Amino acid sequence: MVVTRVEVTPKQGQGMRDVRGDSIRRQLLSDHSVSATEVRSIVGFLIKSDISEEEIATRSDDLFTDPIIETGFINTLAMSNSEIFPTSPDCVITIGFKPGVTDNPGKAAVDGFHTIFPQAKDAEISTYITYAFYGLPSDCDSQWLAGTIYNGLIQRALVSDSAACANGNWPEIEFPERPLQVFTTPKRVNLEISDAELEELSYTGLLALNLEEMQTIQGHYRDDATRNIREAIGISPDAPTDVELECLAQTWSEHCKHKIFASKIHHVDTETGEDTIIDSIFKTHIMNPTHDMQKDVDWLLSVFHDNSGVIAWDDDWSICMKAETHNSPSALDPYGGAMTGIVGVNRDILGTGLGARPIANTDVFCFGPPDWEGDLPDNLFHPSRVLRGVHAGVRVGGNESGIPTVNGAIVFDDRYIGKPLVYCGTIGIMPRRLADGRESHIKTPTSGDIVYMVGGRVGYDGIHGATFSSLELTEESPSSAVQIGDPITQKKMVDMILEARDSGLITCITDNGAGGLSSSIGEMAEYTNGCEIDLAKVPLKQAGLSAWEILVSESQERMTVAVKEEDRAAFDALAALHEVEATAVAIFTATGYFHVKYNEMTVAYLPIEFLHDGVPQLQLESEWKPPQLEPFSVPAQSDHNDLLLRMLARPNITSKETWVRQYDHEVIAQTVIKPFVGVERDGPGDAGLIAPIHGNPHGIVVSCGIAPRYSDIDAGAMAAASIDEAVRNAVCVGVDVDKIAGLDNFCWPDPIESVKTPDGRFKLAQLVRANRELERVCRAYRLPCVSGKDSMKNDYGSGEGKISIPPTLLFSLFGDHPDVRYTATSDLKGAGERIYLVGTSKQELGASEIAFMLKESGEAGGIGGEVPQLIDPESQLDTYRALSKTIQNGLVRTAHDCSEGGIAVAVAEMCIGGRCGAFIDIDGTGSGDLWGRMWGESLGRIVIGVSAGNEADFVEAMAGHPITLLGISTVGSTLSITDGYDELVELPVEQLVTSWQGTLDLTGGVA
Amino acid sequence: MVDTPKVAVLFGFGINCDHETKAVFDLVGGQATRVHVNHFINGNRSLDEFHILAVPGGFSFGDHLGSGRLLGNRMRFALREQLHAFVAAGKPIIGICNGFQVLVKTGLLPGPAAGQDPLPDFVQRASLTLNDSGRYEDRWVTLEFDSNSPCIWTKGITRIDCPVRHGEGKFVLPDSTDFDMLAANNQLTVRYVDPATENGEGISDELLPFPLSPNGSMRNIAGVCDATGLVFGLMPHPEAVYAKWLHPDHTRNTAPGPESSDVLGEWEGEGLQIFRNAVDYVKANL
Incomplete structure (x- = not known):
C-alpha cells in the first residue's frame, strides 16, 4: 500500500x-474582529491503496477534482505552485482528523x-483542509488563529507562521494511522475489597456507580446459587468479568435507568410544613396521570416503554415523537456532539414499534450569551463557538438525513456556559397496520429470532458515553466519549429498514445508543427473557477491541434488528441492495440470562432480572426554602420606545433567522x-404545522415551551410556564386541543446532596415542585406525557468555580x-385587522425578560417578585379550545403567542411579520399596572387579528372567555402603543425590524 | 399511446425528496415508483420499463467531493447505455436540486452544443458550486421561465414561487461564450428574478443581489435543459409547492396558483404543472 496525496x-x-x-474570513471578523484581506482553501486527500500515483492522476x-471549477495536484502541495499561489500568505493552517475519528468526506x-x-x-482515504491567510494584522498569532478553527480533541492542526511561509515551508500532514489496539482477554474483577476501594474502582473505571450499587453487585457474586450456575457455564464463579461490570455500569447508569426520577424522596417544605415521602416522581407525577388519561381516550397507543410515545393519528397512520439531549458531548465537541444528538434521536423513531419513519425534527438549544466577555473556565468553549458548532452539527445531521427541522428555540443565560443544553426531537409516522396484519407499534419477538446489528461498525469511539454523561464535566473528560455522526450511512440504513418493515421482515427493533449493544440487545432480551450474543461476530472499525469495549461502545449509526430465521435471506438481500452492513450477532432465548460469548468463551452471564431490575432504589433528601431575591422594581423614568428597541435586540427575543434558515x-x-x-x-412562527400525507390536508402540529429563568423564583412555575407555552403555541395555529400529547425533557443540575453539591436538597425540591406542577397542569389540559427523558448532571466543576445550569424543562408537544x-x-394581514388580546395580564414581572434586562443594565435592583402562575388551567383549556376552533373554521388567520417581553414584543413581532403598523391600547387588559400589562409575561395569553368582516362572529364564538380589543392594524407603518391617554410607544416598523434582526446575525454578511 | 406514463423516481445513497417527487407524478396522472439506484445498476430493473426518469433532491453521498459527483459517477459508468437509449427514445428526464447536480456532473446537462448530435455524450461541461454566501439555505425565490425554451417540462409556465434548499447551487460555465450558445438555443430555461418586475419581463443576465438570487449563479440561472428539451434540471423545488397550503402566503389568502384543478380543486399549487407537462407530453408523444 502506498499513500498518494x-x-x-x-x-x-x-x-x-x-x-x-471566504467563510473562514468572515467568521474571523465576526467572532474575533480580526480582519484578513483574503483566505484561500485547499482540500486534501491522502489515499492509501495499491493503485499507483500515475493511475490516480489519470x-x-x-x-x-471538478475540472470546471477546481485545479488539482497529485503528490505535490498546492501551496508550492507559484502560478496558483503567486504571493506568500501570512499564515497557513492545515487541519486533519485524529486517528479513528469519523471522516465522512474520506468515507465518501x-x-x-x-x-x-x-x-x-482495501483503500483508505483521509481528508484534510488547508487555509492560507493573507493580509492578517501583524500581531495575529498563528497558533491562536489555528485554535479558533480546530478542536484538539478530534483534530490535528499543522501551522506555518509568516516566517515559515516566507521560506516556502508548508504544512504537510500525514495519513492518520490508528495506534494498534491489542485484544485483551476478559479479566476477572475482584470485588472482595473494602468499601473505599469499591468507590475508587467505580471512580477510576468511569463506572459512575455509587457505593450501594457496587455493594449490590458484590452481593450478587456472593450468592451460592449464582456461583454454582456460573461455575457450570464456565465463567469466573465468584467475581464479575470486566465485561459484566461494564455492562452493569451502562445498564444501571443514571442515563439509562433514571435513578433520580425513580428514587424514594423525603421531601420537606419549610413554607407549608409538609413532610412527606415520594416513591418515584416519575411514577407518581408523570406515568400515573398519563395512564389515567389512557382510560379516557382511544388514541394513546404506546406510552413510556418504547423508544418513543405513539398515538393514533387517523385510521391508517400513527405518529410518534421523542426528544433527547446531548449536552456533555456538545460541550466537548459542539459539532460532533450535536450531530450525533440529532441523528441519534432519529434512530429512536426508527426503533419505535416495528420501525417508524422520521418526518420532522425539532431543535432547542440553551447557550451562554454569544457576546460573553467574561472569563471562561478551562476546557470550555466560548458560547459563540458552541452556537456555531452545535448549529452546524444539527444542520448537517438534519439536512443530510432529509428530515425537515420544523420547530425550535434558542435560549440564552450565563449559566449555560458551564453546560450547553442541546435538545433534539423527532416526529415519526408509521402505518397503523403492516401488510401482514401486525400493528406496527407492537414489537413481536420470539425466542429463536436472529438478532442483527445493522449500519455502522463498532470502534473505539463512543466508549463510556452513558456513564460519562452521568458525571459532571471536568477538565479530564474523555475524548473517546465524543463522536461525529455519519448521516449518509444512517440514511441508507433508514431506507433499508423501512423497506424491511414493509416487507414484514422485522419482529423487533431498537436503537444502539447509550450503552451500545449491551443496552440495545439487553433491553430487547427482556421480551423473550434471554439472549445469547457472540461478540466475535461484530464487525469492527479496527481490530483489537476487547470484549467489553465491543459490548458497550456507542459507535453511531447502528440499529439492532430481530428477524425470523426463515426471513434472513430476504433481509440480507435488502441489506446488500442498499449497501448496508447487517450482521447476525445474537439469538433471542428464553433462558432468563443475558449470555455473552466471544467465540466459544462465555464472557458475561447475567440474569436478565438482575440486569434490569437489580439496581437499588436511591433514597434522597429534598427541602424547599423559597429563594430570597431582591424584587424587581421599575425605574422611576423610562422611555418605552427605547425599552422596546432594546428588548427586541435581546438574545432571548431577537430573530434567529440567519441560523434557522440554514436548516432544511x-x-x-x-x-x-x-x-x-x-x-x-x-416574522416569527409559533408552531410547526405539517401535512405529511401528500394531497391530504390533515395536519400535525409541533410546538415547544421553555422558560428556565422562572426557576430562579420557583421551578414549579417554570414547569407550568413551559407546558402552557407549548400549548399556547399550538393553539396559535389551530391545534385540536382534545388530541395533543407531550414530552417532558428535564435538564437539571445534580440534585443529590454531597460534598460536591451542598445545595442538593434545594435542587431536588425544585425537581419535586416542577413535577407536581407538571402533573397538575397536564391533568387539567388533558395532555398526556407519552415520552420523556432526563439529564441530571448539568454542572461544570465543583467548589468555588462550580457552574450549575438553571433547572430547565423543555416541554414538546405534538x-x-x-x-x-x-x-x-x-x-398582521394588512390594514384594518381588529387586534384582540385573548387572556388577561396580571402583575407578574418576576424573572421576566424586562426584569433581567434592567437588572443587567443597573436600572433595576433585582429580578424577584411574582412569577407568572397558571391559577385555573381548566378554564384556560376551555378558552384555548374556543380560540382554536375560530382558527379551524377560518374566522381567524392571525395569532401570536404572548410570552417573553409581553404584549409589547408580541405586537411588535406581528407588525414585523406583516410589515404594517398598528394602533394598540393596553388599557383594560388586566389587573397589572402599566408595566405588568406592557411587559409582563402572564400565561394563557394570545394576541389575534381578525378581519372586520369576521369580528362579530369571532366575538360571539369567544363569548364567556376573556378577550379585550387591543386595537387595529393600520395603513401606515408605525406601531403606536398607548395606555389609555398615555403614549408609550411610537416607532416605525422598519426600526423594529432593524432592532429585532441585528443581534444574532453572526454571519459577517453574505458577500 | 401511453395512458398512464410510468415514472421511475430514483432513491438511495442519501436522495431524500423521493417520496414527494413520486407523489407529484401520481397526482398528475403518472404511475410513479421509487426505485433504488442499484436496481438499475445491478440489472434487476431496466430504465426501459419507464417513460419518465426523475432524479430527486437530497444529499447523495453527503455532497462530499462535490454535490452530485459520486452518484453521477455511478450512473455515468454503469447506466451509460440505458440513459443514452432513454433520451434517444424521446423520454423525459428531470433532476431537481441534488438531482440537477447529478445530471450536470454526469454531463447530461447542458449536454452537447446545439447543432451537434444532441444525445448524451456524458461530458461534463458545467458545474454547480458553493453558494456565494457560503451557506446552505432554505428560502423562497421567484422563478421565471424562457417561453421559447425547447424544454418540454416548462411549456406554458411563466413564473412560479418555490423554495431553494441547497448549499451548492451556483451554476457556472467556464466561458461566457458557453452561456451565449446556450442562451441562443433557449436552454437557459429558468432564472431567478426580482418578484417586483412584471410577469414575463423578469429575466436578466445582470447578476441579481442576494437573496433574489440565493447563490450568485451566473446569469441568475436556476435551471437548464439539454438541446433536445427532454432533459431538464433545476436547483429550486417545484414539487415543494404542489399545493397552495405549502406556499408561505397561504394564511394571507394570496398564495398563487390555478383557480381550479382536477386534483386539488382550488388548492393546486404552482409547482405541479411542471410534472403534468411531462406526463401529458408522454401521453401525446410516446
Missing part, C-alpha cells in the same frame, strides 16, 4: 470564488474510489407553517390538526 483548490477569477476560505478529474471518497477502481478493496425545513413537501412567516418571510388549509400565522 491529492490536493484541490478552487479556480480564481471570472466569477469564481473561494467560498470555503482519473483524478473523474473523482477528486473511498466509495467513489471503488466506483473507478473496483479492485482497490421543507423537505418532504409537507411544511405548512415555516419557522419564519409573513410578507418578507421573516397534536392533531383537522385541516391545514385553515390555520393562522403571527403576521
Whole structure:
C-alpha cells in the first residue's frame, strides 16, 4: 500500500470564488474582529491503496477534482505552485482528523474510489483542509488563529507562521494511522475489597456507580446459587468479568435507568410544613396521570416503554415523537456532539414499534450569551463557538438525513456556559397496520429470532458515553466519549429498514445508543427473557477491541434488528441492495440470562432480572426554602420606545433567522407553517404545522415551551410556564386541543446532596415542585406525557468555580390538526385587522425578560417578585379550545403567542411579520399596572387579528372567555402603543425590524 | 399511446425528496415508483420499463467531493447505455436540486452544443458550486421561465414561487461564450428574478443581489435543459409547492396558483404543472 496525496483548490477569477476560505474570513471578523484581506482553501486527500500515483492522476478529474471549477495536484502541495499561489500568505493552517475519528468526506471518497477502481478493496482515504491567510494584522498569532478553527480533541492542526511561509515551508500532514489496539482477554474483577476501594474502582473505571450499587453487585457474586450456575457455564464463579461490570455500569447508569426520577424522596417544605415521602416522581407525577388519561381516550397507543410515545393519528397512520439531549458531548465537541444528538434521536423513531419513519425534527438549544466577555473556565468553549458548532452539527445531521427541522428555540443565560443544553426531537409516522396484519407499534419477538446489528461498525469511539454523561464535566473528560455522526450511512440504513418493515421482515427493533449493544440487545432480551450474543461476530472499525469495549461502545449509526430465521435471506438481500452492513450477532432465548460469548468463551452471564431490575432504589433528601431575591422594581423614568428597541435586540427575543434558515425545513413537501412567516418571510412562527400525507390536508402540529429563568423564583412555575407555552403555541395555529400529547425533557443540575453539591436538597425540591406542577397542569389540559427523558448532571466543576445550569424543562408537544388549509400565522394581514388580546395580564414581572434586562443594565435592583402562575388551567383549556376552533373554521388567520417581553414584543413581532403598523391600547387588559400589562409575561395569553368582516362572529364564538380589543392594524407603518391617554410607544416598523434582526446575525454578511 | 406514463423516481445513497417527487407524478396522472439506484445498476430493473426518469433532491453521498459527483459517477459508468437509449427514445428526464447536480456532473446537462448530435455524450461541461454566501439555505425565490425554451417540462409556465434548499447551487460555465450558445438555443430555461418586475419581463443576465438570487449563479440561472428539451434540471423545488397550503402566503389568502384543478380543486399549487407537462407530453408523444 502506498499513500498518494491529492490536493484541490478552487479556480480564481471570472466569477469564481473561494467560498470555503471566504467563510473562514468572515467568521474571523465576526467572532474575533480580526480582519484578513483574503483566505484561500485547499482540500486534501491522502489515499492509501495499491493503485499507483500515475493511475490516480489519470482519473483524478473523474473523482477528486471538478475540472470546471477546481485545479488539482497529485503528490505535490498546492501551496508550492507559484502560478496558483503567486504571493506568500501570512499564515497557513492545515487541519486533519485524529486517528479513528469519523471522516465522512474520506468515507465518501473511498466509495467513489471503488466506483473507478473496483479492485482497490482495501483503500483508505483521509481528508484534510488547508487555509492560507493573507493580509492578517501583524500581531495575529498563528497558533491562536489555528485554535479558533480546530478542536484538539478530534483534530490535528499543522501551522506555518509568516516566517515559515516566507521560506516556502508548508504544512504537510500525514495519513492518520490508528495506534494498534491489542485484544485483551476478559479479566476477572475482584470485588472482595473494602468499601473505599469499591468507590475508587467505580471512580477510576468511569463506572459512575455509587457505593450501594457496587455493594449490590458484590452481593450478587456472593450468592451460592449464582456461583454454582456460573461455575457450570464456565465463567469466573465468584467475581464479575470486566465485561459484566461494564455492562452493569451502562445498564444501571443514571442515563439509562433514571435513578433520580425513580428514587424514594423525603421531601420537606419549610413554607407549608409538609413532610412527606415520594416513591418515584416519575411514577407518581408523570406515568400515573398519563395512564389515567389512557382510560379516557382511544388514541394513546404506546406510552413510556418504547423508544418513543405513539398515538393514533387517523385510521391508517400513527405518529410518534421523542426528544433527547446531548449536552456533555456538545460541550466537548459542539459539532460532533450535536450531530450525533440529532441523528441519534432519529434512530429512536426508527426503533419505535416495528420501525417508524422520521418526518420532522425539532431543535432547542440553551447557550451562554454569544457576546460573553467574561472569563471562561478551562476546557470550555466560548458560547459563540458552541452556537456555531452545535448549529452546524444539527444542520448537517438534519439536512443530510432529509428530515425537515420544523420547530425550535434558542435560549440564552450565563449559566449555560458551564453546560450547553442541546435538545433534539423527532416526529415519526408509521402505518397503523403492516401488510401482514401486525400493528406496527407492537414489537413481536420470539425466542429463536436472529438478532442483527445493522449500519455502522463498532470502534473505539463512543466508549463510556452513558456513564460519562452521568458525571459532571471536568477538565479530564474523555475524548473517546465524543463522536461525529455519519448521516449518509444512517440514511441508507433508514431506507433499508423501512423497506424491511414493509416487507414484514422485522419482529423487533431498537436503537444502539447509550450503552451500545449491551443496552440495545439487553433491553430487547427482556421480551423473550434471554439472549445469547457472540461478540466475535461484530464487525469492527479496527481490530483489537476487547470484549467489553465491543459490548458497550456507542459507535453511531447502528440499529439492532430481530428477524425470523426463515426471513434472513430476504433481509440480507435488502441489506446488500442498499449497501448496508447487517450482521447476525445474537439469538433471542428464553433462558432468563443475558449470555455473552466471544467465540466459544462465555464472557458475561447475567440474569436478565438482575440486569434490569437489580439496581437499588436511591433514597434522597429534598427541602424547599423559597429563594430570597431582591424584587424587581421599575425605574422611576423610562422611555418605552427605547425599552422596546432594546428588548427586541435581546438574545432571548431577537430573530434567529440567519441560523434557522440554514436548516432544511421543507423537505418532504409537507411544511405548512415555516419557522419564519409573513410578507418578507421573516416574522416569527409559533408552531410547526405539517401535512405529511401528500394531497391530504390533515395536519400535525409541533410546538415547544421553555422558560428556565422562572426557576430562579420557583421551578414549579417554570414547569407550568413551559407546558402552557407549548400549548399556547399550538393553539396559535389551530391545534385540536382534545388530541395533543407531550414530552417532558428535564435538564437539571445534580440534585443529590454531597460534598460536591451542598445545595442538593434545594435542587431536588425544585425537581419535586416542577413535577407536581407538571402533573397538575397536564391533568387539567388533558395532555398526556407519552415520552420523556432526563439529564441530571448539568454542572461544570465543583467548589468555588462550580457552574450549575438553571433547572430547565423543555416541554414538546405534538397534536392533531383537522385541516391545514385553515390555520393562522403571527403576521398582521394588512390594514384594518381588529387586534384582540385573548387572556388577561396580571402583575407578574418576576424573572421576566424586562426584569433581567434592567437588572443587567443597573436600572433595576433585582429580578424577584411574582412569577407568572397558571391559577385555573381548566378554564384556560376551555378558552384555548374556543380560540382554536375560530382558527379551524377560518374566522381567524392571525395569532401570536404572548410570552417573553409581553404584549409589547408580541405586537411588535406581528407588525414585523406583516410589515404594517398598528394602533394598540393596553388599557383594560388586566389587573397589572402599566408595566405588568406592557411587559409582563402572564400565561394563557394570545394576541389575534381578525378581519372586520369576521369580528362579530369571532366575538360571539369567544363569548364567556376573556378577550379585550387591543386595537387595529393600520395603513401606515408605525406601531403606536398607548395606555389609555398615555403614549408609550411610537416607532416605525422598519426600526423594529432593524432592532429585532441585528443581534444574532453572526454571519459577517453574505458577500 | 401511453395512458398512464410510468415514472421511475430514483432513491438511495442519501436522495431524500423521493417520496414527494413520486407523489407529484401520481397526482398528475403518472404511475410513479421509487426505485433504488442499484436496481438499475445491478440489472434487476431496466430504465426501459419507464417513460419518465426523475432524479430527486437530497444529499447523495453527503455532497462530499462535490454535490452530485459520486452518484453521477455511478450512473455515468454503469447506466451509460440505458440513459443514452432513454433520451434517444424521446423520454423525459428531470433532476431537481441534488438531482440537477447529478445530471450536470454526469454531463447530461447542458449536454452537447446545439447543432451537434444532441444525445448524451456524458461530458461534463458545467458545474454547480458553493453558494456565494457560503451557506446552505432554505428560502423562497421567484422563478421565471424562457417561453421559447425547447424544454418540454416548462411549456406554458411563466413564473412560479418555490423554495431553494441547497448549499451548492451556483451554476457556472467556464466561458461566457458557453452561456451565449446556450442562451441562443433557449436552454437557459429558468432564472431567478426580482418578484417586483412584471410577469414575463423578469429575466436578466445582470447578476441579481442576494437573496433574489440565493447563490450568485451566473446569469441568475436556476435551471437548464439539454438541446433536445427532454432533459431538464433545476436547483429550486417545484414539487415543494404542489399545493397552495405549502406556499408561505397561504394564511394571507394570496398564495398563487390555478383557480381550479382536477386534483386539488382550488388548492393546486404552482409547482405541479411542471410534472403534468411531462406526463401529458408522454401521453401525446410516446
